[in-house]
Amino acid sequence: MQALIPRLTNYNVRISPGGEFSLLVVESLSPFKWNFSCPQPGLARLEVQALANMFLGPLEPEDGIIKRTEAFLQGEKVVFQIELEEPVEAVGEEHPGLPFRLVLKFPRYPLQRFYRDKIIVLDPGHGGGDGGWRGPVNLWERDMAWRTAMAFAKILENLGARVEWTRGPEENPPWEKRSAVTREAVCFLSLHYYGDNDPAVRGTRVLYNPRSPGNRELAQRVLERIIRKVKTPFREMAPDAELAGLGNLTALRLEPATITNWVEEGMLRNPYFHQKVALATLTAIKEHFKEGGVVE
Ligand SMILES: [Zn+2]
Structure with a gap:
């Protein structure tokens, strides 16, 4: 059986409805493997094993927590580089379904x-x-x-x-x-x-x-x-x-x-x-x- 490589279809940054988190949301038609790290304070990096069927340019939310994000291809991966306005620590959550969603939650407590x-x-x-x-x-x-x-x-x-x-x-x-x-x-x-x-x-x-x-x-x-x-x-x-x-x-x-x-x-x-x-x-x-x- 041929393994299907997951394809990312969308990514965006928004604020959670209650205002507690800035969210980076990555969507795909099927689940994917991911790795999230903070190489230095104020900088976060998400690596996703997938292909990209989506816009890969920068986003500049400047929402008080997430300053700028950029997505680019690196080998077999899609990398999201996230510049923060505040050195907060984020967690990732998988939301199964169609689309499959990975949500990185950056707390907005500095604000x-x-x-x-x-x-x-x-x-x-x-x-x-x-x-x-x-x-x-x-x-x-x-x-x-x-x-x-x-x-x-x-x-x-x-x-x-x-x-x-x-x-x-x-x-x-x-x-x-x-x-x-x-x-x-x-x-x-x-x-x-x-x-x-x-x-x-x-x-x-x-x-x-x-x-x-x-x-x-x-x-x-x-x-x-x-x-x-x-x-x-x-x-x-x-x-x-x-x-x-x-x-x-x-x-x-x-x-x-x-x-x-x-x-x-x-x-x-x-x-x-x-x-x-x-x-x-x-x-x-x-x-x-x-x-x-x-x-x-
Ligand atoms: Zn006036």
Whole structure:
């Protein structure tokens, strides 16, 4: 009888539904032999005895745990090289069935450890009768800011953080009310979308509180992460007078895309866009404080 060599049909990286793990999933039509090792901290390697009927290029999840993965052929094997943002230890689990799945589970506790019990203020822009900017097709800034805020809230709750809202779904309180928040918050995040009368204008903008030490550097980090993750062009980074009213509270105003540009309005219809923005931002915030920020 002729032995069939297993063929890999797919691989992807995602976050488990409860948010506890970053998962690298390898699928095949039949079970395969595999070997998993960590040659050095921050680097993991999976070797699979199989052929590849799938895309072998790099993936860049940058989800706070898995930075980058690359799959390539080496002799009779497919090798997955996994670069980590945190030196966590993973375990592999086989899931029999069709397709057969190997799931490498990378725990996300470095993020949970940072966010647990910390207060994050979410300030979705506009609301109620104030729609903000309108996209060329039909989306309103008010609704997209809300959707992005919901994506932040879901991730933060999974990480054990405490979310404080400046408004409910249908309200539009004035800035004095929005900014009357607890000073114990780690970060105040105002969520808007950029708009311009010129429909050709596009890109990502991040504003920061010039009175809070380190906020410029934080804004830079958040902006870079968002741009890498959602592939929007750079628009602007600048201090913001309203945020300065928050004193030394760490505060950013995110405008992850330009809603008046039809390409970027289209991007906002994808729920993953909002999730990616939230993940990129929250990873950047954690990184910022870990590398010398003041919060503990
Ligand atoms: Zn706005």
